[in-house]
Amino acid sequence: MTTVSLGRFLLKRAVQGLFVVWGVVTVVFLLRFITPGDPVTFIAPLDASQELRRQIAAELGLNRPIYVQYLDYLWGLVWGDMGYSYISNTEAGARVFARLPATIELAVAATVVAVVLSIPLGVVSATRRHQPVDYGATLFSLVGISTPNFWLGIMLVLVLAVQFGFFPTSQRGIGFLPAIGQTLAQFDVGFVVGRLLELQLFDVWKYLTELPVTTWLAHITLPAITLGTYFTALITRLTRSGMLEELGEAYIRASRAKGLPESLVRYKHALRNTLAPVVTVVGLQLGTLIGGAVITEAVFAWPGLGTELIRAINLRDWPIIQGSLIVIGAGFVIVNTLVDALQAYLDPRVVAD
Amino acid sequence: MSEEDSSLDRRSFVKLAGGAAASVTIAGCSGNGGDTPTEGGDDGGDTPTPTEESDGGDGGDGMDTATPTETEAGTATDEPVEEFPVTITQGQPPSTLDPHDHRETPTDTVVLHAYEGVLARSPGGEIFENLATSFERVEPGVVRFDIREGVQFHNGDDLTPRDVAYSVNRIVDGSVGFESPQSDQLAGVTGASVVDGERAVEVESDGLNPVVFSLFANYCDVMQRSWVRADDTEPATQMNGTGPFQLSSYEEGVQVVFERFDGYWDDPAEVTELTFLGASEASTRVNQLLEGETDIVVNVPPQEISRLSNSDAASVAAEASTRIIYNGMRYDVEPFSDPQFRRAMNYAVDLNSIIENVLQTFGDPTGQPTLEGFVGHNPDVEPYEYDPDQAEQLVSESGFEGAEIELHTPNGRYLRDFEIAQAVVEQIDSLSNVSCEVNQRDFGALAGELTDGDITTSPHFYLIGWGNATFDASQTIIPLLTSDGAVSSYSNEEVDTMMDNAQSEDDREERDSILQELNALLHDQAPWIFLNRQYSVYGSSERIDWTPRADERIDAYAISPAE
Numbered sequence: 020m021t022t023v024s025l026g027r028f029l030l031k032r033a034v035q036g037l038f039v040v041w042g043v044v045t046v047v048f049l050l051r052f053i054t055p056g057d058p059v060t061f062i063a064p065l066d067a068s069q070e071l072r073r074q075i076a077a078e079l080g081l082n083r084p085i086y087v088q089y090l091d092y093l094w095g096l097v098w099g100d101m102g103y104s105y106i107s108n109t110e111a112g113a114r115v116f117a118r119l120p121a122t123i124e125l126a127v128a129a130t131v132v133a134v135v136l137s138i139p140l141g142v143v144s145a146t147r148r149h150q151p152v153d154y155g156a157t158l159f160s161l162v163g164i165s166t167p168n169f170w171l172g173i174m175l176v177l178v179l180a181v182q183f184g185f186f187p188t189s190q191r192g193i194g195f196l197p198a199i200g201q202t203l204a205q206f207d208v209g210f211v212v213g214r215l216l217e218l219q220l221f222d223v224w225k226y227l228t229e230l231p232v233t234t235w236l237a238h239i240t241l242p243a244i245t246l247g248t249y250f251t252a253l254i255t256r257l258t259r260s261g262m263l264e265e266l267g268e269a270y271i272r273a274s275r276a277k278g279l280p281e282s283l284v285r286y287k288h289a290l291r292n293t294l295a296p297v298v299t300v301v302g303l304q305l306g307t308l309i310g311g312a313v314i315t316e317a318v319f320a321w322p323g324l325g326t327e328l329i330r331a332i333n334l335r336d337w338p339i340i341q342g343s344l345i346v347i348g349a350g351f352v353i354v355n356t357l358v359d360a361l362q363a364y365l366d367p368r369v370v371a372d
Numbered sequence: 373m374s375e376e377d378s379s380l381d382r383r384s385f386v387k388l389a390g391g392a393a394a395s396v397t398i399a400g401c402s403g404n405g406g407d408t409p410t411e412g413g414d415d416g417g418d419t420p421t422p423t424e425e426s427d428g429g430d431g432g433d434g435m436d437t438a439t440p441t442e443t444e445a446g447t448a449t450d451e452p453v454e455e456f457p458v459t460i461t462q463g464q465p466p467s468t469l470d471p472h473d474h475r476e477t478p479t480d481t482v483v484l485h486a487y488e489g490v491l492a493r494s495p496g497g498e499i500f501e502n503l504a505t506s507f508e509r510v511e512p513g514v515v516r517f518d519i520r521e522g523v524q525f526h527n528g529d530d531l532t533p534r535d536v537a538y539s540v541n542r543i544v545d546g547s548v549g550f551e552s553p554q555s556d557q558l559a560g561v562t563g564a565s566v567v568d569g570e571r572a573v574e575v576e577s578d579g580l581n582p583v584v585f586s587l588f589a590n591y592c593d594v595m596q597r598s599w600v601r602a603d604d605t606e607p608a609t610q611m612n613g614t615g616p617f618q619l620s621s622y623e624e625g626v627q628v629v630f631e632r633f634d635g636y637w638d639d640p641a642e643v644t645e646l647t648f649l650g651a652s653e654a655s656t657r658v659n660q661l662l663e664g665e666t667d668i669v670v671n672v673p674p675q676e677i678s679r680l681s682n683s684d685a686a687s688v689a690a691e692a693s694t695r696i697i698y699n700g701m702r703y704d705v706e707p708f709s710d711p712q713f714r715r716a717m718n719y720a721v722d723l724n725s726i727i728e729n730v731l732q733t734f735g736d737p738t739g740q741p742t743l744e745g746f747v748g749h750n751p752d753v754e755p756y757e758y759d760p761d762q763a764e765q766l767v768s769e770s771g772f773e774g775a776e777i778e779l780h781t782p783n784g785r786y787l788r789d790f791e792i793a794q795a796v797v798e799q800i801d802s803l804s805n806v807s808c809e810v811n812q813r814d815f816g817a818l819a820g821e822l823t824d825g826d827i828t829t830s831p832h833f834y835l836i837g838w839g840n841a842t843f844d845a846s847q848t849i850i851p852l853l854t855s856d857g858a859v860s861s862y863s864n865e866e867v868d869t870m871m872d873n874a875q876s877e878d879d880r881e882e883r884d885s886i887l888q889e890l891n892a893l894l895h896d897q898a899p900w901i902f903l904n905r906q907y908s909v910y911g912s913s914e915r916i917d918w919t920p921r922a923d924e925r926i927d928a929y930a931i932s933p934a935e
Contacts, residue, residue, distance in 0.1 A: 060819065060820040072824075072825065075551075107467050107468070108468040108473055108474075108608045109608070114624070114625065117624065173655060176659050177659070180663060181659050187663070187665060188656065188660050188663045188665060189665075190651075317652055317653050318656060319656065320649070320650065320651035320652070320660075322623075322625060322626040329652065330625075330652075333816065334816070335816050
């Protein structure tokens with residue numbers, strides 16, 4: 020694979036992605052015209068005259084031909100302007116991007132939970148086929164895939180938060196970056212080491228639990244598990260079946276025949292080849308998680324894009340609905356483009372195809 | 373306000389009046405199934421919906437009573453406790469911090485801790501002076517408020533009459549600042565001006581406007597003119613009021629944190645830090661309360677009540693709200709154009725059974741548009757008796773035998789709205805000569821059809837709720853049941869005339885009498901199927917002493933530590 024061909028491949032993907040985003044923008048824009056509920060109704064005083072309603076519609080630009088509104092919207096987007104939400108009294112773009120970090124944080128945390136748990140589980144399950152650990156992993160996968168995440172979230176909260184008090188029931192607490200920044204600023208190494216040397220372990224534990232990063236971790240754990248469980252189960256199954264397939268290949272037999280250590284055969288050869296489809300699915304799922312965290316966000320009152328989207332839909336707050344959907348769609352496209360790049364790197368045949 | 377009330381400080385007054393407002397504490401009552409007002413639910417949601425519209429008033433002339441704060445007892449209260457943080461979780465966070473730029477109960481609940489009006493209401497609906505020390509009607513269309521001295525905004529500046537006049541004009545006059553969506557909440561008010569050389573403001577109305585004091589008891593929070601007009605001020609995200617709490621931090625769409633304002637003109641609040649959170653899921657709110665992460669949650673659904681009742685940390689508190697749930701029937705389409713048919717529909721519905729079985733007693737039956745305790749309520753008018761035989765006979769007499777009707781209803785907007793609609797439909801459908809079906813609708817679309825100012829776009833038969841926090845019959849009847857009403861489904865010359873007479877009558881008793889007569893007429897004409905008065909159901913922590921209010925506001929100034 021040459022650098023030029025890889026560059027051309029990525030450029031092609033990026034251009035395709037742009038068209039997809041344009042399609043998303045167009046569909047999302049047109050949705051407004053086929054959805055019941057007039058935004059003017061939500062803004063106008065109840066006793067507003069028809070004249071005032073017309074004025075408000077004019078102020079919102081709703082009285083112009085659709086194609087003019089569309090072109091105007093597209094032009095605004097080019098400059099990063101998603102419109103002004105009169106219902107939420109804010110720039111739609113500012114509101115959407117203010118919510119995005121919480122959703123990305125949750126989606127990434129769920130992905131980390133899934134990847135960290137599922138790949139080892141899938142590998143172990145494949146290499147110990149028909150043993151208890153394999154049955155356990157298979158059962159977990161089945162349950163994980165079958166469990167609706169809103170139910171799982173509610174159960175986790177009832178048991179681990181309400182019953183045992185291990186975690187907060189809801190809310191975000193603090194963002195990841197502020198948590199890291201504040202923790203680094205206030206972390207007292209001398210205190211921790213001193214207490215450890217004095218074997219005052221309870222003091223150390225108490226100190227650690229009060230750190231901002233611990234607050235962040237406590238708040239994100241249950242939502243991340245809730246959102247990541249289905250994903251974990253999916254990747255476990257994928258890894259297991261991929262590993263089983265690879266382990267049955269001729270090159271594996273050849274590797275074993277020439278005396279390579281079993282760990283090298285499994286992890287360097289079989290696992291690496293298994294990972295290509297896994298990476299694809301992880302990428303696709305990450306995109307899905309950004310848009311699909313709506314229910315989990317509602318259960319945990321997580322102030323992300325999903326919560327914002329539901330609120331906006333209830334209010335017919337179109338600038339924010341459109342902005343949220345476009346960001347979700349664009350996020351999906353970006354993640355997929357990155358996954359394609361990673362795929363191309365891992366498997367040069369992708370570029371050749 | 374009576375003389376004996378004046379021996380109390382304002383906070384005590386607010387609390388005691390709340391206790392006297394017949395609030396119902398139902399801790400220990402078991403919840404059994406049922407449904408929930410889902411997000412947005414009956415806490416007002418976040419839209420300019422019929423349910424949040426209000427106005428009305430007692431129609432009374434000004435009263436120069438001594439304010440509670442001017443008394444000895446008012447200044448001799450206990451020292452506030454050192455640290456007493458309180459958290460309140462609503463269905464949603466506020467959409468803005470600008471008190472004049474929204475129409476939502478959850479936002480109102482938040483901003484009213486930092487901003488105040490010239491008048492205010494006790495939890496039971498009684499009007500008392502707040503930033504005004506007295507109020508009176510100067511002439512038919514002009515009222516006067518004398519403005520309290522010694523009141524500071526949170527930025528340290530003194531309150532002036534000019535600020536009060538500016539705040540009124542900011543709402544009613546689009547040319548002053550912006551087009552406020554609250555202009556109809558000060559219905560009839562045309563403007564305000566400072567009285568030359570005096571610490572007073574005169575407010576002008578178009579016509580008599582008998583409910584003007586009632587409007588000012590609910591609306592028109594006072595903002596500082598110079599602060600609003602300053603270049604670096606953003607009222608949607610910053611606050612500068614005269615209220616007992618000042619803004620500490622605001623994370624848009626996530627949380628609002630207040631701290632106690634020690635420069636408050638009255639006794640400082642006992643709550644030292646006040647946090648508002650939003651959680652759309654009822655179970656999430658209840659979990660927060662059980663875990664001690666919050667102190668008050670709104671809209672506790674029936675199935676969650678037992679969890680709270682069985683807890684040592686929290687309990688359930690319910691209060692009859694100012695909201696009526698009804699089935700509107702369009703007067704201009706058959707079969708609802710016939711009063712006999714409409715009466716038949718009322719006889720066909722077993723309201724007591726619905727309240728007992730669907731609402732688990734969280735509701736009161738109604739038989740007129742005006743709720744008990746409101747000006748104009750007619751105590752002699754009883755709800756319609758359940759009498760299916762009478763209903764069938766009336767349908768027969770109306771000539772609409774075999775009528776097929778369809779009830780449009782939202783689902784999840786009001787406490788068990790869809791289940792109420794199902795019960796109504798089932799009972800009507802069980803009549804031998806009418807068939808009825810239910811049509812579940814998206815609330816936004818349904819509200820849009822009802823509030824677009826065009827009756828012909830409204831469904832013929834629908835379930836909706838209407839909140840009227842002004843405790844006056846007019847502000848339900850005018851918008852909903854007069855020919856020119858903004859959300860009217862009904863037209864009757866006699867009703868219009870009686871309403872006009874009431875609105876131009878400056879004698880309170882006479883006006884009350886006209887309104888009572890009007891309610892009796894509306895009962896007979898049956899423009900609606902009169903359903904239930906909705907209850908607000910809250911969960912509250914045992915660490916606080918708090919009583920819910922009829923108007924759905926949560927007033928942290930009236931919260932104190934539990935003994």
